[in-house]
Amino acid sequence: MLLKVLYADEHLVAIDKPAGLLVHRSQLDAQEEVFALQLLRDQLGRPVWPAHRLDKGTSGLLLFALSAEVASALGQAFESGAMRKRYLALVRGWTAEPEGLIDHALARDPERPSAGQQLLPARTSWTRLARVEWPLASDARFPTTRGALLECRPESGRRHQIRRHLKHIAHPIIGDATHGKGALNRALAAHLGRQRLWLHGLELALSHPVSGAALRLTAPLGPEWQALRSLGDWQNG
Template structure:
């Protein structure tokens, strides 16, 4: 695993796309997960303190003790961490920047009706607008794509993915919230099948030293998540 920060209290890695954070019953056949790989690499127990979807790449933080894990978990729960993501989406948002203010059901795997709706806001900013030579709709000779920076103000499950779908700009490669024909065309065009969402930066106050930490993971050079 590629380490981007390590001290005696915590460690951060650059998680590759397609890797689980930890083993789950939902992916019982998967033997590899970031938690186990990092534990074996460091030769010590590590505690995950937040989640990244399996398809999402980028900054992933672990604690090196249960006490620090509890402190970091509280920071995430209280929204005291600044999280920035890069997302490649279908279409061009009308505005160059905006705030998506749309409550989300607690469990995205279940119908929303009858569920508690949770406050959720995501800021976004358009970094680049592109036109790709992909035809997935006979009405159009090409496909518009935009690179966004997204900042979720809470940590709801699949928040960025659900919010970008809500404004009709789903993330490319999102099998749940996107369009299958477009996702397949993008995978063929780029030669890579993945969710085009990357955890670019995580800024937080160190739970022990009080220092400001800015953890960053740059996308791979030449990939469409770079400007």
């Protein structure tokens, strides 16, 4: 597999990570043998360091450093909130408002029960871009199923932050097996013709860790996102 490189210089490389590809080896997916880190290292013929994570199911912009020093600088920028991130998420239902801010502390490890864990501050702002109604009865109470396309801007970098925050406001991401609704996910996967986590890392805006120049890196939406517009009754906003 050749990874699509979106940006490269002597210090940084940004790729377009496909959904279903792990960033690096994980105990949670011990059976997986292919990783973005390994693929990019072999493709470039040199060591690389991931600057942040995207979940296995998430597609989009993934940034790597080409030295440990640059990786450390990028890590500090992510931790301090100096990097501005934009994601696109397809969620269950229509939000009551066109935009909002989720200010909800999260446990450090999403794989363990929250009780007894330290809670870390976490904030995500979001804007509703479009609404859709599918001719699909995923719940016996309703003849149709509603969804919304949200732009999400996390102000902190907790694990699974967007997924957990959207679940917190009762609008889980379609296809989220951990934080979503199984019956709805299965029904929509059959209707849309694709089973995936509908979350995409759209953009990173940052100061270059070496030159200080402003960078705005983007990852285009894949064809499956474009095909969504032909399925269901969509309204902007």
